[in-house]
Amino acid sequence: MTYLIGILGLLVVFGLAYLASNNRKRIKYKPIAIMVVIQLVLSALLLNTKFGFVIINGIASVFGKLLEFANEGVGFVFGGMANKGEAPFFLNVLLPIVFISVLIGILQHFKILPFIMKWIGLVLSKINGMGKLESYNAVASAIVGQSEVFITVKKQLGKLPPNRLYTLCASAMSTISMSIVGAYMTMIDPKYVVTAIVINLFGGFIIASIINPYTVPDDEDILVVQEEKQTFFEMLGEYIMDGFKVAVIVGAMLIGFVALMAAIDGLFEMIFGLSFQHILGYVFSPIAFIMGIPASEVITAGGIMATKLVTNEFVAMMSLSDIASTLSPKTVGIVSVFLVSFANFSSIGIIAGAVKSLHEKQGNTVARFGLRLLYGATLVSVLSAIIVSFIL
Template sequence: MKYIIAIIGLLVVFALAFVASTNRKKIKTKPIILMVVIQVLLAFLLLNTKFGLVLIKGIADVFGKILEYAATGISFVFGGLANEGQMPFFLNVLLPIVFISVLIGIFQHLKILPFIMKAIGLLLSKINGMGKLESYNAVASAMVGQSEVFITVKKQLGQLPPHRLYTLCASAMSTVSMSIVGAYMTMIEPRYVVTALVINLFGGFIISSIINPYTVEENEDILVIQDEEKQTFFEMIGEYILDGFKVAIIVGAMLIGFVALMAAVNNVFDLIFGISFQEILGYIFAPVAFIMGVPMAEAVQAGGIMATKLVTNEFVAMIDLTKVQEEFSARTLGIISVFLVSFANFSSIGIIAGAVKGLNEKQGNTVAKFGLKLLYGATLVSVLSAVIVSVVL
C-alpha cells in the first residue's frame, strides 16, 4: 500500500509542478526520471544499509564533537546562567552556530570548500542536464548558506536572465546551510537531517526542471566564482565569528517573535472558534501529509506541523515536533522530519530577495516578483523528498 501512495504522491507533486511550468514543451523527462531513481537509491543507502548507518553515525559524531567544542566556549562565557545539567535553547542549539561558522570560514580560507563545491557542481551538471552555474550554486547553498552563496557568483548576477536567476534562488530556498545542521541534529534524528540534505539537492533540480525548464548554451555556461576579498587568517576568523553570532541572534529573535505570535493566534482562534489556528492548518495540510505517506490517523497533526514550518520557519516546526513526537509512529516521524529540513517558508523570500538586491538592485526586484513561485517550488521539493523517504521507511 505504501508504494501505491508513494506513486500517487509523486504524480501529484509532478502535476502541481507541471501546472506552474513556464514552458511545458521544454521539460526533459530523462534527467528527471534519473534523478528520482538516484533519490530513492540514496535514501535507501542512507536509511536502510549498514554503510549508510555507519556513514550517518560518523557525520553525527563529527557534529557531536563540534557541539562539544562549542559548548566549551559557551560555558566559559555563559556558565552559571543555567542550572546544572540544563541548557536553554539559545545556548544549547543556537550559539554553537558561531563555532560551526568559524570552521566554514577556515575551510573557505584554505580554498578547500570552493574546490569541493565546484567539483560536485560540475559532476551534478552532467546528471541534471542544467548549467554548471546552477549546479555549483545548489552545492554552495548547502555549504555556505542561502544568502552568502550569491556573493560567490556576484560577477554573473547582472548577466543572468530571469529563468536562470529563478533556478539559483530555488536552490538556495530548497536546501539548508551547514552552519545550522548541528542545530537541527539536536532536535531531530541526524539520519533524517543528512538524508534530507542529500535528496533535497536533487529534488531542487527536479522541480526546477519542470517549473522552469530551459537549455543553457555552452557559450553561456561559464562558471566564474567570485573570490572573497584578501584577508589575513585572523581577520577572516573574526568576520566568521561575528557572522555566526549574527545568525544565532537573528534565528533567536525570529523564534521569540514567531513562537509568541503562534501562541497568541492559537489562543484567539481557540477562544472564538473552539479550535486552534494550527489545528485548522492541520486539516488543510492533512491531504498533503497523506500523499507523503503519513497514515490518515496522524495526518491532521502532521499537517499542522508542516503548515507551521511554511508560515513561520523550520525551527518553530521542529520545536513543535519534539513536543509531540511520542504521538507519532517512527515512520511518520521520519517523513515529517525530512519535510522540515529546508528553508521553504515565507521569511526566506525576503532573505533571498534582500541578499540579491544587496548585490544587484535590479535582479533583487526580479527575485521579489517571483518570490511566491519560489516558495511554491521549494515546498514541492520538501514534499517530494518526504515521498521518496516514505518508500524506504
C-alpha cells in the same frame, strides 16, 4: 498500499509542478527520471543499510564533537546561566552556530570548500542537464547558506536572465546551511537531517526542471566564483560575527514567531474552540496523506508542516519534538525530512534581500517571483518526504 500512495504522491507533485511550468515543451524528462531513481537509491542506502548507518553515525559523531567544542566557548561566556539551566535552547542549540561558522570560514579561506563545491557541481551538471553555475550554486547553498551563497557568484548575478536566477534562488531555498545542521540534529534524528540534505539537492533540480525548464548555451555556461582577499584573522573575525548574527537572528525570529503562534492559537481557541495549528492541519492533511503518513496522523502532521511554511523550520521542529513520542516512527521520519529546508515565507525576504544587496535590479526580480519560488521549494520538500516514505 504504501507504494500506491507514494506513486500517487509523485504524480501529484509532478502535476502541480507541471501546472506552474513556464515552458512545458522544453521539459527534459530523462534527467528528471534519473534523479528520482538516484533519490530513491540514496535514501535506501542512507536509511536501510549498514553502510548508511555507519555514514550517518560518523557524520552525527563529527557534529556531536563539534558541538562539544562549541560548548566550551559557550560555557566560558555563559557558564553561570548554563549551570542554572536558563535559556538552554539559545545556549545549547543556537550559539554553537558561531563555532561551526568559523570552521566553514577556515575551510573557505584555504580553498578546500570552493574546490569541493566546484567539482561536485560540475559532476551534478552532467546528471541534471542544467548549467555549471546552477549546479555549483546548489552545492554551495547547502554548505555556506541561502544568503551567503550569492556572494560567491556576485560577478555573474547581473548577467543572469530571470529563468537562471530563479533556479539559483530555488536551490538556496530548498537546502539548508551546514552552519545550522548541528542545531537541527539536537531536535530531530540526524539520519533524517543527512538524508534530507542529500535528496533535497536533487529534488531542487527536479522541480526547477519542470517549473522552469531551459537550456544553457555552452558559451554562457561559465562558472566564475568570487573569492574575497582577506587575511586569516580578518576572515576569522568576519565568520565569528556572521555566525553570531545568524544565532541572534534565528533566536529573535523564534521569539517573535513562537509568541505570535501562541497568540493566534489562543485567539482561535476562544472563537472556534480549535487551535490555529489544528485548523491548518486539516488544510494540509491531504498533502500529508500523499506523503505516506497514516490517515490517523495526517491532521497532526499537517499542522506541523503548515507551521514550518508560515513560520520557519525551527518552530516546526520544536513542535515535532514535543509530540514525537505520540506519533508512529514512520510519520516522524517523513515529517522530519519535510522540515529540513528553508522553504517558508520569511525566506523570500531573506533571499530577495541578499540578492538586492549585491544587485538591486536582480533583487527586485527575485521579489517579483517570490511566491512562485516558495511554491517550488515547498514541492521539493514534499517530494523528498514522498521519496523517503517508499523506504521507511
